[in-house]
Amino acid sequence: MTHVFTSLQPAYWQSTIIKLVVAAIVVPTTALILGIVFLFKVMSWMQSRKGPQEAGPRGLLQLLADGAKFVQKEDLIPDKADRFVFKAAPLVVLMSTLLLYAVLPASEHLVIANLDVGIFFALAVSSLSVIGVLMAGWGSANKYSLMGALRGGGQLIAYELPMVLAVVGVVIQAGTLNLNGIVEAQANGSIFGFSGLGNPFILTQFVGFFIFLAAVQAELTQPPFDMPVAESELVGGYQVEYSGFRFLTFFLAEFATAFAFAGIAATLFLGGWWFPGVNPSSNAYWVLGPVVLFVKIMVVSFLIFWVRFTYPRFREDQLQAFAWKWLIPIALLNILATAILKVAF
Amino acid sequence: MPDIPGKGLIKGLGVTFGEMVKTLKPDSMGGGPATVDYPHVKEDPVPRARGVIALHEENCTACMLCSRECPDWCIYIEAHKYLAPPRREGGKPRQKNALDRFDIDFSLCMYCGICVEVCPFEALFWSPEFEYSEPHIAELLHDKSRLAEWMETVPDFEAYEAGSEQKVKKVPS
Numbered sequence: 366m367t368h369v370f371t372s373l374q375p376a377y378w379q380s381t382i383i384k385l386v387v388a389a390i391v392v393p394t395t396a397l398i399l400g401i402v403f404l405f406k407v408m409s410w411m412q413s414r415k416g417p418q419e420a421g422p423r424g425l426l427q428l429l430a431d432g433a434k435f436v437q438k439e440d441l442i443p444d445k446a447d448r449f450v451f452k453a454a455p456l457v458v459l460m461s462t463l464l465l466y467a468v469l470p471a472s473e474h475l476v477i478a479n480l481d482v483g484i485f486f487a488l489a490v491s492s493l494s495v496i497g498v499l500m501a502g503w504g505s506a507n508k509y510s511l512m513g514a515l516r517g518g519g520q521l522i523a524y525e526l527p528m529v530l531a532v533v534g535v536v537i538q539a540g541t542l543n544l545n546g547i548v549e550a551q552a553n554g555s556i557f558g559f560s561g562l563g564n565p566f567i568l569t570q571f572v573g574f575f576i577f578l579a580a581v582q583a584e585l586t587q588p589p590f591d592m593p594v595a596e597s598e599l600v601g602g603y604q605v606e607y608s609g610f611r612f613l614t615f616f617l618a619e620f621a622t623a624f625a626f627a628g629i630a631a632t633l634f635l636g637g638w639w640f641p642g643v644n645p646s647s648n649a650y651w652v653l654g655p656v657v658l659f660v661k662i663m664v665v666s667f668l669i670f671w672v673r674f675t676y677p678r679f680r681e682d683q684l685q686a687f688a689w690k691w692l693i694p695i696a697l698l699n700i701l702a703t704a705i706l707k708v709a710f
Numbered sequence: 711m712p713d714i715p716g717k718g719l720i721k722g723l724g725v726t727f728g729e730m731v732k733t734l735k736p737d738s739m740g741g742g743p744a745t746v747d748y749p750h751v752k753e754d755p756v757p758r759a760r761g762v763i764a765l766h767e768e769n770c771t772a773c774m775l776c777s778r779e780c781p782d783w784c785i786y787i788e789a790h791k792y793l794a795p796p797r798r799e800g801g802k803p804r805q806k807n808a809l810d811r812f813d814i815d816f817s818l819c820m821y822c823g824i825c826v827e828v829c830p831f832e833a834l835f836w837s838p839e840f841e842y843s844e845p846h847i848a849e850l851l852h853d854k855s856r857l858a859e860w861m862e863t864v865p866d867f868e869a870y871e872a873g874s875e876q877k878v879k880k881v882p883s
Contacts, residue, residue, distance in 0.1 A: 407730065410730040412729070413729055413733050415743045672723070675726045
């Protein structure tokens with residue numbers, strides 16, 4: 366059966382259309398899955414609640430109902446808003462999310478664009494969301510929005526650095542920026558000569574893994590790094606003036622980005638689509654790859670959301686101090702240690 | 711032993727994870743959520759829950775104390791005097807007050823319970839019922855027949871904690 370996949374040689378335009386359709390289906394689905402599983406269910410359980418119960422079996426369709434509700438709502442634009450910027454901002458944020466999915470490999474061939482600079486591209490486009498956040502804050506013509514956007518800008522820039530630096534350790538160890546190459550480097554590696562599990566970089570780069578997760582948390586503006594949208598002081602930060610479908614776009618982008626970042630973390634540190642014991646060039650990965658990657662993503666997402674549901678919010682100065690005084694120096698030391706060990710062995 | 715930095719953070723993660731495990735465990739193992747499926751299952755009311763105020767009309771003497779003490783002025787009382795037959799033969803007929811109107815406007819009530827406290831004749835009681843929302847705000851004005859209906863839901867008097875001041879019944883029943 367597997368040779369059916371390999372014997373197909375679609376033309377460029379055909380494969381492009383297939384990729385577009387798949388991305389258009391996959392991206393909202395991932396946001397839905399994360400929203401239902403973690404935001405509704407796991408969060409409820411951690412607060413000793415059952416979560417939504419009424420919509421669908423065990424309340425699993427609640428988010429669809431909420432989505433339908435958002436679509437019905439009135440699309441409000443403030444009188445003094447910069448209308449073009451206001452309308453474009455959610456799309457910029459969503460675009461950054463969609464571009465993240467472009468390089469995320471679900472198996473050796475199941476990737477939209479197998480770029481040689483894959484991880485570099487992913488980190489670059491993830492920063493685009495800062496522009497969307499600043500546009501939303503500016504375009505809303507609202508003090509709270511502007512404050513939230515400026516906080517968001519400061520935070521996203523501050524945490525972009527530790528994220529990049531945490532990835533550098535992995536890149537040094539793998540010797541490539543290509544995400545498939547990084548997966549294969551982990552698959553072909555060995556732990557002290559034992560190659561059964563390969564060498565998931567979480568073992569050697571666990572410092573990088575934790576820094577990466579902390580930075581992801583901040584990039585997603587989730588608690589404990591949710592100063593930009595702090596409900597109790599800024600109402601909703603840069604999202605204050607958004608309603609209906611535009612707010613839904615922000616929501617979708619946030620959760621789809623969480624999924625994509627979890628996917629990148631799984632690829633960099635947990636071996637991505639590779640399953641121990643199955644040769645990475647095997648045809649089984651046409652089916653096995655997405656499944657394995659999905660499981661790993663859910664594990665990483667659980668870590669991300671577990672932290673989200675546990676910790677209270679950082680104060681703004683603590684938030685900046687944490688990035689500049691702790692994460693970045695530790696990440697630099699991690700790079701240094703990785704580089705020395707790479708040369709030594 | 712000096713504190714390990716980040717120990718509290720790990721402990722916090724443990725708390726949320728433990729809570730999740732506890733919620734997911736079946737009831738038979740001492741698990742389950744702290745909440746109930748509300749519209750289908752009703753929670754047991756807490757002792758002395760303040761849900762709605764019930765009126766025991768026979769005890770009311772229309773003394774107006776509740777109405778006067780009410781901070782929101784949400785109790786409306788109208789009454790007339792009448793002569794009741796004498797207790798003993800040859801005695802004078804007794805003058806009593808009969809209620810014409812006893813309304814509590816629950817759209818104004820702030821559930822402070824002062825009326826229940828001040829009532830000298832055990833005519834007002836707290837009931838734990840809370841499901842009496844209405845589509846129109848005017849319907850939240852409960853008249854004396856509605857207030858009397860709540861009497862069925864008033865729980866038996868619950869003993870105070872050991873050592874606390876004992877409640878003395880003001881009216882012999």
